Amino acid sequence: MNHALESTMYDVAQLFLLPTLALIALLFLYAFWALGEFATLAWQRRRGGGRPLLAADRAAGGLSDDALDLHAHRMLETQRIASRVTPMLGLVATMIPMGPALKSLSDGNLAQVSQNLTVAFSAVILALIAASITFWVVNVRRRWLAEELVEIAAARGKAVA
Numbered sequence: 001m002n003h004a005l006e007s008t009m010y011d012v013a014q015l016f017l018l019p020t021l022a023l024i025a026l027l028f029l030y031a032f033w034a035l036g037e038f039a040t041l042a043w044q045r046r047r048g049g050g051r052p053l054l055a056a057d058r059a060a061g062g063l064s065d066d067a068l069d070l071h072a073h074r075m076l077e078t079q080r081i082a083s084r085v086t087p088m089l090g091l092v093a094t095m096i097p098m099g100p101a102l103k104s105l106s107d108g109n110l111a112q113v114s115q116n117l118t119v120a121f122s123a124v125i126l127a128l129i130a131a132s133i134t135f136w137v138v139n140v141r142r143r144w145l146a147e148e149l150v151e152i153a154a155a156r157g158k159a160v161a
Contacts, residue, residue, distance in 0.1 A: 090127025
């Protein structure tokens with residue numbers, strides 16, 4: 001019974017390798033897309049634009065503080081999720097090939113060990129790069145949005161703490 005459970009868990013875990021690698025690849029591409037979007041926004045900010053909360057507030061004729069805060073959170077949501085999920089997927093993609101690598105090591109098949117470790121380490125490296133990029137972008141954009149909230153409050157004549 002115990003062996004059947006272990007074998008089933010091993011087999012199920014192996015099913016997740018390709019989807020996990022595919023998600024890491026997509027998130028890696030997304031990180032560079034987010035970086036490009038960030039660079040465009042930075043360029044617009046240098047030219048006096050690139051202030052989406054101010055634009056949303058003006059377009060709506062004035063939003064409540066809560067609505068502005070919610071809008072800011074929505075703008076960062078996908079990048080925040082990517083910055084947090086990607087390292088976890090990298091860990092999953094590292095651990096899944098370790099089982100076959102250890103099994104190959106015990107069988108004396110060093111070529112298979114090398115192949116599995118290559119997949120494991122490549123996946124975690126790409127995941128960490130993607131997570132680092134999105135983490136940095138999210139944090140700078142969060143500051144920019146906070147600056148916009150302060151600008152909006154000042155324009156409304158509210159005290160800014």
